[in-house]
Amino acid sequence: MRVVLAEDSVLLRAGLTKLLTDGGFQVVAAVSDADQLLAAVDEHRPDVAVVDVRMPPTHTDEGIRAALVIRRQHPRIALCVLSQYVEESYATDLLSVDTSGVGYLLKDRVAQVSDFLDALRRVAAGGTALDPEVVAQLLVRRRDDPLERLTPRERDVLRLMAEGRSNNGITEALKVSNSAVEKYVSNIFAKLDLPPADADHRRVLAVLKYLGDGLPAD
């Protein structure tokens, strides 16, 4: 899988390149700012772009803005945004366009090498990978909407779904049986009034509902 990496810290850029290469990704370009990122994406058309939020020249939210440009110009290229802090407003921006093929992770997560590589593969394959902190923030904010109907356990399950876990992953994380997870999942679908369709599609819709509803339109 081909990756374009944008990270302004030389040390981290080298480290991430090595980590991704060791993990079986092909880093076709490793750049240090948003302009170079956009140029590299245009040139290489990678499967996924790994983008740091804070980059030169202003060191604010260049990464997010560049990611949104990439999303508009190349909707098929998956995006994984890394940030030192999780900000709800960044997440909102990022998820407002489309939630498939999007990842938003704390930079710390790269230290959990295999989890990070899994998340990246998931994103590259069109899934979502949101940092537990992002999910927690969005969850608190949406407490008084239809999601209120969910029991705490069901909310846990939905949170893990939003992080991109499969039923097996949820089973492991919550230490419950597989059938229990399936029951929670179907309850969630029912409570969120999701139309019957194939399971994966409903799963995405549930996560969308969870993340997307009430996101400001701007």
Add this chain to the structure above:
Amino acid sequence: MRDVPVAALRSLVAPATWQATFHVLAGMFLGAAIGGVLWLLAVLWWAAGYSLVDGPTGHPLLTMLYAAAAVIGPLALLPCARFFGALQRERFRALAGVHIAAPKPEAGPGWARLLRPWATGASWRQLAYHVLAPVLTGLGGALVVLCWSALPLAALWGDRVSRGWYVLWFGGATLALFAGPWVARGVAAADTAVARRLLGPGRAEQLSERVESLARSRADLVDAADAERRRIERDLHDGVQQRLVSLAMNLGMARTAFAGGSPEVVEVIAAAHDEATTALAELRDFVRGLHPAVLDDRGLAAALSGVAARAPLPVKVRVDVARRCSPSIEAIAYFAVSEALTNVAKHAGASRAEVVAERVGHRLIVTVTDNGRGGASLDGAGTGLRGLARRAAAVDGTLTLLSPPGGPTAVTVDIPCE
């Protein structure tokens, strides 16, 4: 005792003595000239006024001249006094090295500028100096001249004194000469003291200037402290944080690579990896508490919704601030909300909270309310809030806590937002 004559001789040639002498002499002439001009003005005005009252005679043009002089005289008097005041201040600066700040110039257009001098004490004080100066520097200057020229004068008039009085006559003259330095310095000091009171800004003006400069320097201090926090945050973000991420990442890779190795190695690497991850999380919290980067990028609304999202209870946020405030003001508002919500979560036992930030005129008013049990006080648990109250006070703002027993609790921050 042997040193006394030496000191007296030395004081005769000391630069300070001659500086004072020149200063006094210049003051004598300048004061006399200014006094003369002002007297002339006064006399002209009085004569013109008297002629008008007495019934003008002669050519009608003369009457108009009288009228013009009667009107212009008073109008010109105080501006003249101020101009001469500037001259005198220049004398003090050039000859005595004494800097006397000029009173504030009159602002305002047209008539206001003509009439305002009459309402300000500074103009009258300067006029008073010009009236006083000829007397003070005139008498003082004459005394100084007398002292310095005592010996030649004594010699000149020596034949009029009977032989028996010679010693006393020349002894007195010598004493006067040696008193010269002290007299010159004394007169100069008296002149300076009077000028400082009369030519400089008045006490109220000085105070208001001082208040202004204090307010300015305090605001600079607040901004500087804020900028410093920002700089430290940036340095930590660009330096230590990246390095720690890199370290944790390398340890993570090592952990994966050595997963099948000897248990001791695996254990040590795992411990190091966990430590690095924990340190990273702690550093992240710390840096965020220092200054939230999102505040600079996206403003108060985004930053506050982030705080609200991190709070462990539902928080409704409404931000209505059309034009952004200065960074220091935004930072105070942000940290006040952050601290208030922390307190709500820890102590209030509330099930929900609301944050409202609005701009009212030139003020930013931020209110955090909860439905908890109340009874909080700034002296109690909220030491963070007390610090923030001080920060708000430093920008002429207030932080008030209203928390009756039984609730609800409201924290209101009211800070200027120009």
